[in-house]
Structures are given as structure tokens and as C-alpha cells.
Amino acid sequence: METRVIGVDPLEDCRAVYREAAAVLADGGLVAIPTETVYGLGADAFNTEAVADVFAVKERPSFDPLICHLPSARALRDIVEIPAGLQPLVDALAREFWPGPMTLVLPRKACVPDIVTSGLPTVACRVPSHEVMRGVARALGHPIAAPSANRFGHISPTSASAVLTELGGKIPLVLDAGACSEGLESTILQPCLDEKGKPAVRLLREGPVTREKLRKICRVLKPGKKTSSDPEASVPGSGAGENGQEEAPTAPGMLKSHYAPSKPLMLHNPREAFQPEPGVRYGLITYQGDSELAAQDCWTEVMPLSPGSGRLSEAAVRLFAVMRAMDESPSVDVIIAEELPLQGLGCAMMDRLTRAAAKRGETW
Numbered sequence: 121m122e123t124r125v126i127g128v129d130p131l132e133d134c135r136a137v138y139r140e141a142a143a144v145l146a147d148g149g150l151v152a153i154p155t156e157t158v159y160g161l162g163a164d165a166f167n168t169e170a171v172a173d174v175f176a177v178k179e180r181p182s183f184d185p186l187i188c189h190l191p192s193a194r195a196l197r198d199i200v201e202i203p204a205g206l207q208p209l210v211d212a213l214a215r216e217f218w219p220g221p222m223t224l225v226l227p228r229k230a231c232v233p234d235i236v237t238s239g240l241p242t243v244a245c246r247v248p249s250h251e252v253m254r255g256v257a258r259a260l261g262h263p264i265a266a267p268s269a270n271r272f273g274h275i276s277p278t279s280a281s282a283v284l285t286e287l288g289g290k291i292p293l294v295l296d297a298g299a300c301s302e303g304l305e306s307t308i309l310q311p312c313l314d315e316k317g318k319p320a321v322r323l324l325r326e327g328p329v330t331r332e333k334l335r336k337i338c339r340v341l342k343p344g345k346k347t348s349s350d351p352e353a354s355v356p357g358s359g360a361g362e363n364g365q366e367e368a369p370t371a372p373g374m375l376k377s378h379y380a381p382s383k384p385l386m387l388h389n390p391r392e393a394f395q396p397e398p399g400v401r402y403g404l405i406t407y408q409g410d411s412e413l414a415a416q417d418c419w420t421e422v423m424p425l426s427p428g429s430g431r432l433s434e435a436a437v438r439l440f441a442v443m444r445a446m447d448e449s450p451s452v453d454v455i456i457a458e459e460l461p462l463q464g465l466g467c468a469m470m471d472r473l474t475r476a477a478a479k480r481g482e483t484w
């Protein structure tokens with residue numbers, strides 16, 4: 121299949137492009153669409169065959185539910201049933217972080233197909249701040265189910281060219297609006313009430329909306345923490361299942377191995393001296409580029425995430441592109457990643473690097 125690429129500049133009038141992309145989606149086709157986090161592989165969320173194609177094209181297992189992208193917070197009530205006790209919390213989160221890189225997991229309405237939620241009673245929803253994803257969703261008139269536009273387990277694409285590397289020839293259309301402004305997948309939250317009946321969120325995936333920002337609104341709980349407000353079964357990541365064994369993870373966003381380059385990637389442990397093996401060419405992903413580690417002469421390539429300035433937001437925007445560049449570099453066999461500060465966006469980046477370093481198929 122030929123993959124068409126249409127350039128789109130959200131500062132101009134893009135309605136014709138939005139209509140064209142919406143027509144492909146309405147016809148059951150898939151479109152790669154930019155968001156502020158990463159490029160998504162979009163399908164009409166109400167078209168089960170199109171959603172099945174998303175899983176097929178990505179080779180994504182069917183137990184990994186998709187996020188529905190909405191044009192506005194008002195559209196939320198079309199697909200979810202918010203428990204009365206959680207309404208004020210959902211309103212507060214939406215006011216503070218939407219449109220933006222926050223996904224809320226809420227009880228779904230019957231109109232949301234099983235295939236979107238992998239059969240879960242909840243659906244993940246987001247109102248992106250990127251004008252292009254919102255514009256296409258508005259033109260389609262349905263939510264757009266969109267995981268990242270990469271093959272399953274690979275590095276998420278933060279540019280149209282990365283989408284083409286991943287899925288070129290497999291999808292009919294890519295909208296190209298340049299690089300993503302956040303560069304990391306959304307923060308995923310499940311609103312709930314804690315054991316005292318106070319509003320809280322379970323942090324299911326770290327992302328651009330950091331714990332520090334969330335704590336200004338409510339308590340932040342670990343993924344597996346059970347509370348009284350979620351009687352309808354699913355508490356994602358709740359650990360031990362029957363027989364005391366690890367439960368299958370509710371979703372590979374929570375699998376240990378994910379976001380992985382094809383070359384081995386290892387996290388550098390600052391408490392141990394790095395011991396290069398003879399004959400192996402090592403590339404270093406470093407934070408600012410001026411550390412003692414970066415100054416060692418054992419690297420065939422050194423790629424800083426935030427050269428000189430050491431800004432976590434810049435590092436986040438560049439993380440996946442740098443991982444991809446290391447993966448494609450002909451002079452690197454093994455990628456070593458320096459640890460990042462465990463604060464703010466550093467937590468989400470370390471989450472991605474830790475999963476990228478895990479062996480394929482490995483679970484927690």
C-alpha cells in the first residue's frame with residue numbers, strides 16, 4: 121500500500137485536511153495523526169473492524185486497550201458514565217490538565233466497543249492539546265482510538281518520518297505536523313476515592329503531567345492500590361492474582377519490556393564502574409553531555425538529551441528521537457543510558473528507559 125503524507129500547519133486553516141483525514145477514518149481506514157505526546161495510529165473508535173486493523177498493523181496484543189481521543193471535555197459524557205462521587209474530581213482534573221497530555225480511565229458506556237477496551241469495564245480518554253488530533257476528531261464526529269504509531273513494543277514515534285520507518289506501506293495516510301512538543305506518552309490516571317472517601321488518582325503510567333502537578337489537585341496512589349470506590353473489578357496493576365501468582369498485566373504500557381530499540385539498551389548504574397567488553401561498540405545517551413561518564417573515551421557516539429542546559433522538558437522532547445538515532449547509528453552495537461534525575465519529567469523518562477532496558481517478553 122502506498123502511504124500518503126500530508127503536511128499540516130495548525131497555525132493555518134487546516135479544515136480541508138481534517139475533512140480528508142476524517143473521510144479516510146469514516147471509511148474504516150487508519151491515519152497516523154500528530155499529538156503533543158507522540159504520533160498516534162488513529163481509527164474511528166466506533167468501527168470495530170478499523171480498530172481490529174490497528175491491532176493487526178501494530179502487531180499489538182488484543183489485551184492492550186486503546187486510548188480514545190476526544191475533541192473536547194464535553195464529548196467525555198458521550199462515552200463514559202462518571203460515578204457521582206467522582207464528578208468533582210474529574211471536573212477539577214479536566215479543568216487543570218485538558219486539553220493536554222493526561223488520560224483518564226473511567227467506566228465506559230455501552231457504545232464503546234469491547235475491542236477498544238480489551239473487554240475492560242473502563243475506557244481510557246484524553247482531550248489532546250494538539251490542534252490536529254482534535255480537529256480530525258471534530259470532523260469525524262466520533263472519538264479516535266489511537267495508540268502510538270509504531271510496531272508493538274518499539275520506540276514511540278515523535279515525528280512523521282519515524283512513523284514512516286515504523287509503518288510506511290502499511291497505512292494509507294500520515295498527517296505531518298513536525299515534531300511533538302512533549303515527546304512522551306500521556307500520564308494515565310484512574311480517578312477514585314481513597315479509603316477515607318477523599319478524591320485521589322491511581323497513577324497508571326507516568327508522563328508529562330507529573331506527580332508534583334497532580335498532588336496540587338488530589339492524592340496520588342500507586343497503580344495496584346485498591347480502594348472502596350471501584351467495585352466494578354478492574355484495579356489495573358493490582359499484582360498478585362489467584363494462587364498468589366502475578367496477574368497478567370492489564371496492559372503492556374505496564375509490561376516491563378516496552379519502548380525498546382532493536383539493539384540492547386542498558387541503564388548505567390552510577391554505583392558501578394562501566395566495564396566495556398572488547399570488540400563491542402558502545403553509544404552513550406547522556407543528560408547534558410558534560411558528565412564524567414560522557415568524558416570517558418569508550419564511546420563511539422555520545423548523544424546528549426539536553427545539551428548544555430540540562431532541562432528535563434527538552435530531554436523529554438528528544439528522548440525517543442535520540443533512542444531511535446542510536447538504534448540506527450552504524451557505529452553503535454550496544455546503547456548505554458545515563459540515569460536521569462528522579463524528579464518531575466525525569467520519573468517518566470526513567471520509566472521508559474527502564475522498560476527499554478528490560479529483555480523482550482520479560483514481565484515484572
Ligand code: AMP
Pocket residue numbers: 184185186187225237240242243244266267268305306308324325356370371372373374
Ligand atoms: P498507548 O499504548 O500509549 O496508546 O497507551 C495505551 C495504554 O493505556 C495501555 O497500554 C494501558 O496501559 C492504558 N489503558 C488504556 N485503557 C485502559 C483501561 N481501560 N484501564 C487501564 N489502563 C488502560
Ligand code: MG
Pocket residue numbers: 267268276
Ligand atoms: Mg505505545
